[in-house]
Amino acid sequence: MALRQRSSDDDRCSITPFRISADAYVVIRLILTRIMQIVATIWLASSAVFLMIHLSGDPTQGFLPPGVSPEIRDQMRDELGLNDPVWQQYASFISRGFIGDFGDSWRDGQPALNAVLARLPATLQLATAAILLATITGIAYALASQRRGWMHTALQILPSLGQAVPTFWLGAMLMMVFAVKLGWLPSSGNRSASALILPTLTLALQPASSIARLLSTSMDDVVAADFVRTARSKGLGSNAVTRRHIAPNALLPTIALVGLQASFLVGGAVVVESLFAWPGVGRLALQSAIARDLPVVHAFVVVTAIGVIGINLLVDLLQLAIDPRLRSLPQVGAVNV
Amino acid sequence: MSDRRTSVARWTGNWRLVPLVVLIAVLLVAPLMMPSPTAQSLTDRLTPPLGFGGQRLGTDGLGRDMYARLVVGATNSLTVSAIAATGAAVLGVTGGLLAGMAGGWMDRLVSLLVESVLAVPFVTVGLMVTATIGQSTQAMILLLIGTGWVTYARVLRAQARSLSRSAFVEASFSMGAGRRYVALHHILPNLLPVFLVVYFQQIGAMLLWSASLTWLGIGAPINQISLGGIVRDGQDLLYNGWWVSAFGGLTIIYLVTALNLAADWLRLALDPVQKGHRA
Numbered sequence: 026m027a028l029r030q031r032s033s034d035d036d037r038c039s040i041t042p043f044r045i046s047a048d049a050y051v052v053i054r055l056i057l058t059r060i061m062q063i064v065a066t067i068w069l070a071s072s073a074v075f076l077m078i079h080l081s082g083d084p085t086q087g088f089l090p091p092g093v094s095p096e097i098r099d100q101m102r103d104e105l106g107l108n109d110p111v112w113q114q115y116a117s118f119i120s121r122g123f124i125g126d127f128g129d130s131w132r133d134g135q136p137a138l139n140a141v142l143a144r145l146p147a148t149l150q151l152a153t154a155a156i157l158l159a160t161i162t163g164i165a166y167a168l169a170s171q172r173r174g175w176m177h178t179a180l181q182i183l184p185s186l187g188q189a190v191p192t193f194w195l196g197a198m199l200m201m202v203f204a205v206k207l208g209w210l211p212s213s214g215n216r217s218a219s220a221l222i223l224p225t226l227t228l229a230l231q232p233a234s235s236i237a238r239l240l241s242t243s244m245d246d247v248v249a250a251d252f253v254r255t256a257r258s259k260g261l262g263s264n265a266v267t268r269r270h271i272a273p274n275a276l277l278p279t280i281a282l283v284g285l286q287a288s289f290l291v292g293g294a295v296v297v298e299s300l301f302a303w304p305g306v307g308r309l310a311l312q313s314a315i316a317r318d319l320p321v322v323h324a325f326v327v328v329t330a331i332g333v334i335g336i337n338l339l340v341d342l343l344q345l346a347i348d349p350r351l352r353s354l355p356q357v358g359a360v361n362v
Numbered sequence: 363m364s365d366r367r368t369s370v371a372r373w374t375g376n377w378r379l380v381p382l383v384v385l386i387a388v389l390l391v392a393p394l395m396m397p398s399p400t401a402q403s404l405t406d407r408l409t410p411p412l413g414f415g416g417q418r419l420g421t422d423g424l425g426r427d428m429y430a431r432l433v434v435g436a437t438n439s440l441t442v443s444a445i446a447a448t449g450a451a452v453l454g455v456t457g458g459l460l461a462g463m464a465g466g467w468m469d470r471l472v473s474l475l476v477e478s479v480l481a482v483p484f485v486t487v488g489l490m491v492t493a494t495i496g497q498s499t500q501a502m503i504l505l506l507i508g509t510g511w512v513t514y515a516r517v518l519r520a521q522a523r524s525l526s527r528s529a530f531v532e533a534s535f536s537m538g539a540g541r542r543y544v545a546l547h548h549i550l551p552n553l554l555p556v557f558l559v560v561y562f563q564q565i566g567a568m569l570l571w572s573a574s575l576t577w578l579g580i581g582a583p584i585n586q587i588s589l590g591g592i593v594r595d596g597q598d599l600l601y602n603g604w605w606v607s608a609f610g611g612l613t614i615i616y617l618v619t620a621l622n623l624a625a626d627w628l629r630l631a632l633d634p635v636q637k638g639h640r641a
């Protein structure tokens with residue numbers, strides 16, 4: 026973070042008891058907002074899971090075989106604290122959620138958080154590959170489609186179409202052609218490097234289309250802006266105008282979009298990992314949900330939410346570094362709402 | 363001179379409406395003359411489509427007519443999406459207007475809720491719901507509303523904020539207009555174009571989301587014909603019945619594209635400031 030430290034008295038913030046620079050105030054405020062959001066999300070998600078555990082009847086039915094004696098079932102209920110008053114159960118459930126204790130998996134008895142964390146690297150690998158591919162192709166396409174006239178309109182059709190393609194269908198079609206018919210690439214697992222190709226392509230299409238489309242639109246807007254005309258009229262070369270004036274301004278909405286895409290990427294990962302039998306958290310979450318293994322689903326929701334909010338914090342800071350206007354505004358946290 | 367030019371530009375822009383009109387016509391007329399979408403015929407199973415040695419769009423793994431299934435599936439999926447988009451609109455417009463016009467703690471509360479919903483991917487909430495009550499169309503619609511309202515809230519909040527700080531609103535206040543008058547006569551009418559564009563885009567988005575949920579087995583139940591379900595049915599038949607999945611997905615792409623084009627058409631038709639004349 027290369028925020029300039031300014032020392033003039035006007036920039037100091039007098040609201041807080043400590044005298045800190047306006048830049049630091051903005052950054053601290055931003056981080057606090059995101060932390061508050063993590064707290065709110067964990068609380069909401071945990072409350073929802075608590076409600077669902079109690080809505081779905083006797084939880085012991087989820088992991089004790091049907092023929093078990095009532096004594097054993099009652100002992101189990103005691104161990105799980107299911108005989109305590111509801112508010113007490115709720116308070117302990119929520120507070121345990123905050124320290125990462127989601128209970129043991131109802132299927133295999135290992136701590137739910139460990140089950141999720143063990144699968145996280147595979148998902149991160151896939152998501153990183155997809156977001157890199159999407160960003161590079163999206164930006165390249167937007168730059169390449171800067172033509173005038175009907176070519177411009179024609180080149181915008183492809184990203185629009187790309188956004189309409191369902192992820193699961195694209196994956197199935199790629200699998201049919203390249204794995205089933207041609208046999209060039211493996212259709213499942215993550216044992217070889219080539220197994221990464223089809224899942225990455227599938228996961229990257231939606232974000233790549235969104236990036237290409239948004240960047241293309243914002244380039245059009247920025248190119249027509251007054252400050253670009255001013256820059257040209259004062260004799261700045263075409264390259265300098267693009268580098269200094271067009272690119273930073275046109276990139277801002279795209280950076281905000283990447284933050285938004287983080288959330289959609291998690292949903293996409295559930296689909297793609299299930300389709301290609303990729304051993305990541307998304308596939309684990311789907312299997313757990315179908316087996317009604319709520320502790321693992323709970324851990325998954327909280328871990329992914331923290332990841333998404335963390336990425337959004339990085340995006341906020343990046344925007345702050347690029348756009349000096351944001352540093353003086355009092356409401357930075359609200360810029361991408 | 364500009365009159366004729368804008369009217370020509372508007373007329374040439376109308377092709378964007380054609381795919382949606384064609385779609386609605388097909389969905390209305392087709393059910394009058396097609397076989398039952400649920401009638402099974404194991405002797406006719408996996409008949410290829412016309413041009414590949416079969417007829418119409420072929421049959422699926424249980425010998426059911428693909429054309430009829432696609433028509434019914436498209437109708438069902440569109441209905442679910444439209445209901446969900448409408449429900450989300452009611453919730454999101456209310457939230458966005460409250461946040462954008464009232465400001466203060468109301469704005470912070472709505473913004474915090476919006477950001478929290480955005481941090482939890484809708485598929486994960488779908489997983490939680492399925493883990494509890496199993497598959498149901500009603501639960502899926504509620505889920506889509508619960509995640510979809512944030513789009514309206516974000517857009518309308520931003521729009522209402524910038525409108526309430528604009529010069530003509532200030533002018534209206536300076537002439538003695540009350541808050542209620544300004545809200546009803548200046549802000550709401552100016553929000554309508556934005557709202558309509560988002561609404562059409564959201565129906566398409568809801569269609570993609572509901573199809574994803576159904577494909578994962580956590581959306582509409584198996585006995586209901588839906589586009590996501592058709593792609594899922596074809597998943598095991600990729601080798602000897604590619605057309606089941608392929609046509610299901612192509613129908614989804616067509617529907618979503620038609621809705622997005624209609625949204626573009628609306629934006630161009632309702633935008634009084636023509637492109638290229640923007641400040």
